[in-house]
Amino acid sequence: MPLNPEHSWSKDLKLPWAIKIRIMVVMAVGAAAMGVLCWPLAAPADPLAPVSLLLDGTGWPNAAIIAAAAFVTGLAGYLAAWPYGGYIAVLAVPSALAVWALRSGSVAALMQQHDALERHAVFATLKWEPLLWLGVVAVGYAATKLADSTLNSAKTSTKRRIYTSASFSNALLAILGSTVASQLCITLLAQDVRLTDQNIGSLVGQPVIGQIAFAVLVTFGLVAFAAKKLLNVGCVWPAIATALVPLAAAAQLKTAVVQMLVERWPAVFFPNAVLAVAPVQMVAFGTLGSIAGYWLALRHQKPE
Numbered sequence: 001m002p003l004n005p006e007h008s009w010s011k012d013l014k015l016p017w018a019i020k021i022r023i024m025v026v027m028a029v030g031a032a033a034m035g036v037l038c039w040p041l042a043a044p045a046d047p048l049a050p051v052s053l054l055l056d057g058t059g060w061p062n063a064a065i066i067a068a069a070a071f072v073t074g075l076a077g078y079l080a081a082w083p084y085g086g087y088i089a090v091l092a093v094p095s096a097l098a099v100w101a102l103r104s105g106s107v108a109a110l111m112q113q114h115d116a117l118e119r120h121a122v123f124a125t126l127k128w129e130p131l132l133w134l135g136v137v138a139v140g141y142a143a144t145k146l147a148d149s150t151l152n153s154a155k156t157s158t159k160r161r162i163y164t165s166a167s168f169s170n171a172l173l174a175i176l177g178s179t180v181a182s183q184l185c186i187t188l189l190a191q192d193v194r195l196t197d198q199n200i201g202s203l204v205g206q207p208v209i210g211q212i213a214f215a216v217l218v219t220f221g222l223v224a225f226a227a228k229k230l231l232n233v234g235c236v237w238p239a240i241a242t243a244l245v246p247l248a249a250a251a252q253l254k255t256a257v258v259q260m261l262v263e264r265w266p267a268v269f270f271p272n273a274v275l276a277v278a279p280v281q282m283v284a285f286g287t288l289g290s291i292a293g294y295w296l297a298l299r300h301q302k303p304e
Contacts, residue, residue, distance in 0.1 A: 022081040022088055029080045030092030034073040035099030041066055042100050042280075048109040050278035051100050054129045055110075055122070063132060070096075070136045074143030086148035091291060093140030097133060097284035102213070104278050108206035111267035119267075120258045126279055127250035130243035133283035137239070170231040178223040178241035182286075183248055183274055185222065189215035190273035200260055203269045206276050216277065216285035217292070224293030235294035242286035249274035 041062045042051050049055075053063045070093045077092030078085030107126075111119050190212055192205035207215070224238040249272050257271055270276045 019084065019088075022084060023091065025080045026077045026088050026091050027095040029076050030073050030095035031099045033076055034069050034093065034096035038066065038069045038096070039100065039103070041069075043103075044105060046105065046109070046113075048105040049113075050107055050110055051104040051280045052126070052129060052278070053132050054125050063136075067136055067139045070140040071143045074140035075147055077140070078144045078147040083152075086144060086152065089144040089147075090141050091288070092144075093137050094284055094287040094291070097136065097280055098213075098288060101278070101281040101284040102209060104209075104280055106206050106209075107270075107276050107278055108268040115262065117255075119262065120253075120255050123250050123253055123258070123275065127247050129279035130246050130283050133280050134240070134243045134287075137283065137287050167233075170233050171237050174227040174231050174233045174237035175240050175244070178220075178227060178238040179244040179248060181223050181226075182219050182238075182241055182245045185219035186215050186245070186277065187273045189218060190277065191215075192273075192276075195265075195269070197260070197264065200257055200271055203261075203265060203271060204273045204276065206268045206270070207273065209281075212277050212281055213285050215273075216282060217289040220286040220289030221293035221296070224290040225297045226293075228294050228297035235290040238293070239287045239290040242283045242290075245274055245286075246277070246279060246282055 042053075044051055053060070053066075073092050073096055074089060077089035080092075081088040110122065114122055187204075190204070190207045192207045192211065194205075195203045197203055220238055220242065223241070224235050227233050227238050228235075253271065253275065261267075261269065261271070274282075
């Protein structure tokens with residue numbers, strides 16, 4: 001877990017300034033070390049297009065370098081948050097991806113470059129990309145855990161957490177519930193111009209980046225808060241839903257619907273607001289929201 005429930009400050013409504021400063025430093029380290037310095041690896045050839053690894057011809061080599069950068073960034077975040085790096089440094093890599101998400105172009109700009117059949121193929125490709133970005137976050141998280149187990153090996157307890165069928169069930173329920181609830185919440189919160197088509201149904205225009213950031217952060221903050229309160233699970237499980245929400249939205253998209261969109265509407269309109277969120281935006285803001293929601297749940301739970 002990114003925050004230890006045993007620390008008194010984790011349940012204190014007034015977080016100590018020493019912890020607040022560490023949180024800000026870790027996020028700044030991630031944003032600067034990876035978000036700014038490694039931007040050339042992620043920057044799309046078309047500045048108006050969204051940041052993408054799968055749609056770029058050099059995506060896979062870049063993905064390997066980005067994963068290495070995420071590992072180094074996780075280690076740097078751990079050292080910056082010492083001695084609480086094991087709990088706070090998980091913010092480093094999502095903060096870096098958030099910088100890329102803010103600089104990313106829109107999905108609508110990408111759609112404008114393709115015809116009906118090509119657009120469906122693009123959606124089919126993009127639905128898998130959140131898994132890559134989530135893997136980048138996981139690499140950074142693994143780096144913090146490796147550093148913590150190495151540097152704190154003499155101080156940490158050797159307790160093992162025993163996973164029961166109930167805990168696995170809660171984790172699975174958290175993933176599925178977060179996926180369903182997040183798709184609904186993002187659809188409601190990622191607002192832009194809404195119109196109605198008699199065959200397609202409701203259409204939403206491409207939301208601006210600020211609206212996307214707000215919608216995804218709030219959505220995953222709420223589902224992570226609920227997951228902790230109701231199921232007593234960590235933020236990892238709601239964060240996994242950041243990759244499943246786009247998959248679910250794309251699975252509902254039919255070729256005939258895309259064809260009608262091309263024939264009747266400009267490329268800035270989507271049948272589902274989730275489809276207008278670039279994969280890097282979903283994972284970056286969703287992961288940060290999941291961590292924040294989990295922390296808030298911890299701080300508001302009654303001390304035993």
